[in-house]
Amino acid sequence: MTVTSWGMVTMARWTAILKAAGIRATTQRLRVLDVLAAHPLPISAQRIHTVLQDSGENVGLTTVYRTLSSMAEVGLIHVFTHAGESVYRLCGPARHHHLVCRVCGLVAERQEEDIVDGFRAEEVYGVCAACEKR
Ligand SMILES: [Zn+2]
Ligand SMILES: [Zn+2]
Incomplete structure (x- = not known):
C-alpha cells in the first residue's frame, strides 16, 4: 500500500x-x-x-x-x-464493557452497565452465536 x-x-x-x-x-x-x-x-x-x-x-x-x-x-x-x-x-468511543467469545475471540461492546452485587462488569466471557452453532 x-x-x-x-x-x-x-x-x-x-x-x-x-x-x-x-x-x-x-x-x-x-x-x-x-x-x-x-x-x-x-x-x-x-x-x-x-x-x-x-x-x-x-x-x-x-x-x-x-x-x-x-x-x-x-x-x-x-x-x-x-x-x-x-x-x-x-x-467505539462510548463507555462500554465487553462480551468476549472464548472460542474465536470476538468482542461485542455493551453500553448498559452490568452491575451485580456492587461489581461492575468489565469483561464477560461466553460463546458467540456463530461458535455456538458449530
Ligand atoms: Zn472496548
Ligand atoms: Zn465465537
Whole structure:
C-alpha cells in the first residue's frame, strides 16, 4: 500500500481521533489504526506487523508494539488476551464493557452497565452465536 491509497477522509478522521485522545498523529500510528479499523476481531501486534509488511509498509515490530501501547494507554484501543497472547481492538468511543467469545475471540461492546452485587462488569466471557452453532 502506498501513501496515495490513503484517502484524505480516512487520514483526517484518524488524525482528529488521535488528537482528541491527546496523542500525536504520526504516520505509523495512523497505519496501525487503519489496520485495526479493518479488523473487528482483536488482532495481535505480530499480525498487525504482518499485515503492514504485506502491504509494503516498512514498520518494525517494536514500533507496532510501542504504537499499540501508547494508544491503549489513553484508552483509544482495548487490549484482550486470546489463546495466551495480547490482542488489540479499536472500540467505539462510548463507555462500554465487553462480551468476549472464548472460542474465536470476538468482542461485542455493551453500553448498559452490568452491575451485580456492587461489581461492575468489565469483561464477560461466553460463546458467540456463530461458535455456538458449530
Ligand atoms: Zn472496548
Ligand atoms: Zn465465537
